[in-house]
Amino acid sequence: MEISVMSDKYFKSYLISFSFLLFCIILFSTLLIDTKIDSVNIVKSPYSYSKTIENVKTAISSNNFKVVRQHESANAHTLYFCNFNLAYKVIKKELRAGIMLPCKIKIIKSNSQVYIATVNIESVQKVTGINLGSLCGKTKRTIEQIIAEAVI
């Protein structure tokens, strides 16, 4: 009888502990399962390499961003661009956001095809824990718009 009373007393504690343990096991197992993600958005361009670069530059300007730097490498041209007001807000909100600055779009030549590639900043946020709030969505939509305009 005494044992039964003791079990009742600890039943709730056991239930809570086991539930917590189960939650932790699920959480911890996400570490062990090394899930791969795709942080790169890539679109095929119907235009030539040089025409695609020009199109992207025009789309950047028409979306109130400014090209701050260009870099040509073996098979790619990278355009770094910025909207100063947006960058200012981003840095004020999160100092670590420098890893995402300036925005960039890469025009890649591969097997006689031309691609426009960009980093999905939502996945950067997710992995790094940097929280830009609504600024992230706003920037992501603008970059998508730039790419859409460049391939029309």
Next chain:
Amino acid sequence: MNFEKINVGFIAALSLTMLIGYATQFQVFSGYESEKDYSQVMTKLQEGLIAKGYEIEKIQPIDKGLEKAGLKIEKYRVIFFNPKNSLVNIQNKFPRFSTLLPLSITIAKQNDKLKIIGAPYQLLLKNTSNIELIAQIKQWQHDSEQIIKSAL
């Protein structure tokens, strides 16, 4: 001995251990702090990168760019760099992954202290399943941490 109490305690301890293990992965991307002079740290970082065989692509003066647009922030620079010997090979073999390059180190002044933030290597690791590339990313991460620590 009260076995029920011990069991509940054991479950709780096990759960907390797993929870702490899960939480530590988010502490990786917190950056480093230094009270040293900006130019001293910047010089050390550049020297460290060159000594380890990296090529500095550009030092982006984010604060200067914003200042030109009338927006004042404290010193904020991003060093963009590439693994000198393997860059072309990566661009040819993994054009999609190469969108995530160059690597970077951000140096930002905040309340008389310097904050130094490395590239999000966890993000790079999550974007490939190629064993050779994973080994390279881990080497870059190791080098970057060593370079930053020696500059602090």
